[in-house]
Amino acid sequence: xxxxxxxxxxxxxxxxxxxxxxxxxxxxxxxxxxxxxxxxxxxxxxxxxxxxxxxxxxxxxxxxxxxxxxxxxxxxxxxxxxxxxxxxxxxxxxxxxxxxxxxxxxxxxxxxxxxxxxxxxxxxxxxxxxxxxxxxxxxxxxxxxxxxxxxxxxxxxxxxxxxxxxxxxxxxxxxxxxxxxxxxxxxxxxxxxxxxxxxxxxxxxxxxxxxxxxxxxxxxxxxxxxxxxxxxxxxxxxxxxxxxxxxxxxxxxxxxxxxxxxxxxxxxxxxxxxxxxxxxxxxxxxxxxxxxxxxxxxxxxxxxxxxxxxxxxxxxxxxxxxxxxxxxxxxxxxxxxxxxxxxxxxxxxxxxxxxxxxxxxxxxxxxxxxxxxxxxxx
Numbered sequence: 001x002x003x004x005x006x007x008x009x010x011x012x013x014x015x016x017x018x019x020x021x022x023x024x025x026x027x028x029x030x031x032x033x034x035x036x037x038x039x040x041x042x043x044x045x046x047x048x049x050x051x052x053x054x055x056x057x058x059x060x061x062x063x064x065x066x067x068x069x070x071x072x073x074x075x076x077x078x079x080x081x082x083x084x085x086x087x088x089x090x091x092x093x094x095x096x097x098x099x100x101x102x103x104x105x106x107x108x109x110x111x112x113x114x115x116x117x118x119x120x121x122x123x124x125x126x127x128x129x130x131x132x133x134x135x136x137x138x139x140x141x142x143x144x145x146x147x148x149x150x151x152x153x154x155x156x157x158x159x160x161x162x163x164x165x166x167x168x169x170x171x172x173x174x175x176x177x178x179x180x181x182x183x184x185x186x187x188x189x190x191x192x193x194x195x196x197x198x199x200x201x202x203x204x205x206x207x208x209x210x211x212x213x214x215x216x217x218x219x220x221x222x223x224x225x226x227x228x229x230x231x232x233x234x235x236x237x238x239x240x241x242x243x244x245x246x247x248x249x250x251x252x253x254x255x256x257x258x259x260x261x262x263x264x265x266x267x268x269x270x271x272x273x274x275x276x277x278x279x280x281x282x283x284x285x286x287x288x289x290x291x292x293x294x295x296x297x298x299x300x301x302x303x304x305x306x307x308x309x310x311x312x313x314x315x316x317x318x319x320x321x322x323x324x325x326x327x328x329x330x331x332x333x334x335x336x337x338x339x340x341x342x343x344x345x346x347x348x349x350x351x352x353x354x355x356x357x358x359x360x361x362x363x364x365x366x367x368x369x370x371x372x373x374x375x376x377x378x
Contacts, residue, residue: 129199130266131259132335133168135159136363139336140355140377142300146347149177151186153351154374155258158365159196166196170258173370185210189367192258198223204256204281212237219281221254228254230282246282254278260287261327261337268307268329270294277311288312294331299338300354305331306338354378 135157143151155172169191176186191205204219219230227249234242255263260279267275272291279285292308299306306328315322325342329335340351355377363369 129253129263131194131199131201131255131262132265133157133170133194133199133262135168136358136361138357138359138373139353140357140374141351142354142378143174143177144350144352145344151176152374152378154370156359156363156365156370156373158359158363159361162193168194168196168199169365170194170262171365171370172258173367173374175371175374190258191365192256194259194262200253201256201259204258206257206281217281219256221256221280223254226250228280228284232282244282248280248284250278250280250284252278254280254284257281264289264309264311264327265329265335265337268309268335269331270307272307272309283315285313285315295328297328299328300352301336301338301356304338307331 136159138154138156141153141155142149143153151174153172153174155170158169158171160167160169170193172188172190174186174188187209189205189207191203192201193203194200195202200221200223202221202223204217204221206215206217208215214235216233216235217230219228221228227247229247230245232242232244233240255277257279260277263277267277267289268291270291274288274290277287277289279287289309289311292310294305294307296303296305298304307330309327309329311325311327313322313325323343325340327337328339328341330338334356336353336356338353342349357373357377359373
């Protein structure tokens with residue numbers, strides 16, 4: 001184990017010198033097409049919960065709470081400044097009040113709000129979901145560790161039908177570059193299914209693999225019963241050696257690791273209030289998110305005005321590592337996640353958008369097709 005850790009450290013610190021030794025496209029495609037995709041249907045996943053097609057509602061009073069609403073005070077409009085994202089870790093001004101602090105300061109402003117809740121017990125009672133979904137949208141990113149290219153990332157959204165109801169399928173795939181290809185890490189797949197009626201995630205799937213081991217995680221988020229159920233299967237040399245299952249309760253809205261990014265797209269803006277965003281896959285973690293300021297800078301996709309958000313977590317869950325993550329989202333109608341930047345062991349990790357495409361509505365979400373699209377851009 002000690003030797004593996006030493007090897008990993010050497011690999012990371014040497015990545016800048018081996019930046020160009022990526023595998024050939026045909027090799028990458030052969031590896032990624034072996035990644036199992038999740039074809040979700042009501043038959044294959046009987047535990048999936050979708051909102052009822054018919055809604056019967058009555059009006060009741062509901063008091064706003066931290067878990068279901070955005071809490072903050074009014075903020076003055078921010079002027080546009082020329083500030084580089086490269087300096088965000090060294091600048092002490094990038095601080096924001098926590099939602100807990102904002103709650104204390106605005107305690108006298110708490111009021112009863114009229115929301116619609118159903119007469120039927122099967123209906124889901126939640127606040128409006130901020131998730132932004134654009135069917136056919138395909139975003140391609142480059143992943144860097146300090147100055148070295150270590151991976152590529154593609155994420156796409158497809159509108160599908162399950163049980164005659166609209167579902168938004170968000171799928172992501174990562175492929176390693178440089179020295180990471182020699183280590184065998186970096187091949188990952190993520191699937192998030194969003195209910196077309198309430199824009200809330202209800203099923204999450206992830207696959208990750210190294211040289212000889214792999215792991216599959218499946219999570220069901222039931223917003224009706226407010227429960228998260230998960231199953232983790234671990235494999236070595238294609239043989240299962242581990243199984244872990246569990247269940248947790250939550251209140252309000254819960255996002256998985258992939259849909260949380262799309263929620264941040266919807267929340268971003270000068271009027272955004274400090275928020276607590278619950279994220280859950282195998283455990284539930286509260287992510288504190290706030291708006292910092294509106295800036296202008298050059299990105300791989302050109303010069304953009306953007307909203308700079310800061311997220312902070314006390315523990316690891318999905319893409320949200322323990323610590324601070326800065327997210328730059330384009331200040332326009334597309335609300336593109338332009339850049340994600342955070343501290344990682346031995347340096348800084350960045351995920352930067354390099355291309356955006358709109359695919360045909362019937363595009364395939366299998367790993368081989370996604371890899372071909374990825375290789376055509378990077």
